[in-house]
Amino acid sequence: MGGSNDSLLAARLAAGDDRALAEAFDRLAPAVYSGALRVLGDDAAAQDVVQDVFVELWRHPGRYDPAVGTLRTYLAVLARHRAVDLVRSELRRVARQEHSYRLAPGQPGPSPCEEVMASEVATAVRAAIRLLPDGQRRVVELVYFTGLTCREAAKAAGIPEGTAKSRLRLAIARLETVLDRQLLGPS
Amino acid sequence: MTPGDRGPALPAGLRDRVLAASLGARAAGLPAPVPAQISPVEALRRGVSAVGETLRALPREDWGRPALRGLDVQGLVGHLTGVDEDVHRCLAGDPEVAAASHVGSTQPAAARQAGHPPEDTRAEWRRAAGRTIELVATADLHAEVAVHGLRLPLGLLLVVRAFELWVHDNDIRQAVRMPPSVPDASTLRLMTEAAAGLLPHAAAATGLTEPTSVHLVLTGPGGGTWDVLMGQVAPSPAAVTIVTDAVGFCRLAANRATPDMLELHVTGDPGRANAVLAAASALALD
Secondary structure (H helix, E strand, C coil): CCHHHHHHHHHHHHCCCHHHHHHHHHHHHHHHHHHHHHHHCCHHHHHHHHHHHHHHHHHCHHHCCCCCCCHHHHHHHHHHHHHHHHHHHHHHHHHHHHHHHHHCCCCCCCCHHHHHHCCHHHHHHHHHHHCCCHHHHHHHHHHHHCCCCHHHHHHHHCCCHHHHHHHHHHHHHHHHHHHHHCCCCCC | CCHHHCCCCCCCCHHHHHHHHHHHHCCCCCCCCCCCCCCHHHHHHHHHHHHHHHHHCCCHHHHHCEEECCEEHHHHHHHHHHHHHHHHHHHCCCHHHCCCCCCCCCHHHHHCCCCCCHHHHHHHHHHHHHHHHHHHCCCCCCCEEEECCEEEEHHHHHHHHHHHHHHHHHHHHHHCCCCCCCCCHHHHHHHHHHHHHHHHHHHHHCCCCCCEEEEEEEECCCCEEEEEEECCCCCCCEEEEEEEEHHHHHHHHCCCCCHHHCCCEEEECHHHHHHHHHHHHHCCCC
């Protein structure tokens, strides 16, 4: 879809034209949904991403600048950020659950962690983590999956705390890049 | 839809849910961002201020330049004085100004400027405009008033006056080759609301009687979206969508632009859309 159409659509959205919103949804929601579904592997979560993305577009249409790129790309970026946010919070939830499971061993049945790890979300995250360099992967595992603080993780890994922090930052940046590629693909 | 846009079928109900959530976050019709809301009195005050600035910048020789309807700049400022004087009479309850002609009634005020120094003309207008602002500052803006063939709430009359001030400001600016001015978004929003609200009356006046539903989308600062019903009431009126720039539409409504001068995006019956645009021109908010 051409940029001039996107410009007009953006102007209509800013003018409060609800039909423009419906048009944008009909044209672009399938791509947003499928991209989110690919990353998250969860239909309900993917639907939430679609809703968040279009509500954001409708509330703040001026944040989309047709001179910078197509509306499709803009929505893909919005969806990517939202999906990565969801993955991050899922990572933290997994870490918390795994930590509490280790603190209370011997509980009957599968742990919450095991259930979550079976999900496609965790699979995608694990796959992305496997692509990290060893040093970064080790810090991510210690912080997110063992639930250590950066200082504790540094001590456990035998590295200075500053190094642990910088490895964690680099790892998160890399994770986002890898997860981004899985989201909507090239626009 | 381009091939790249295609994706899997969306889950049932997702479209309705997303659209409802969006419209819950911002009602349809409202622009984003919404300009700061101002009162019609403030819109008038800003209009007066804008014209005042233009006049202050004019060298003496520019006051004699032809501006509008055979009036030079000085005569046009006299016309503005005449309009304010008629508004004063209207607010004082003088029934004669209700049906008076907007141009004819103000002609004496325009004509009497000839031979006077421009500073006197400007000062006289400024006093008249200031008196109007004084009179309406504490008035009931919902009270109905009648002037120059219009019967409308006072607040709407003040917006129409702000509209007129903007239009004549630009008449003067054009006459002296100054760049055109655009009202601030808050004032423009009141003007677009007024124009959209008056559209059915203009349609009736121009003979558009066929039932027509107009989805009017005015883009840019001060714009918005309106669904306006025109003509006879009918269960299934012809649907027309008109999308254009808010300032351009105001120029159309002020009879300072024709539809072919606007960047228009029209869907629906083209003939009906043309009739709607002709009705907008007939508003003649100048």
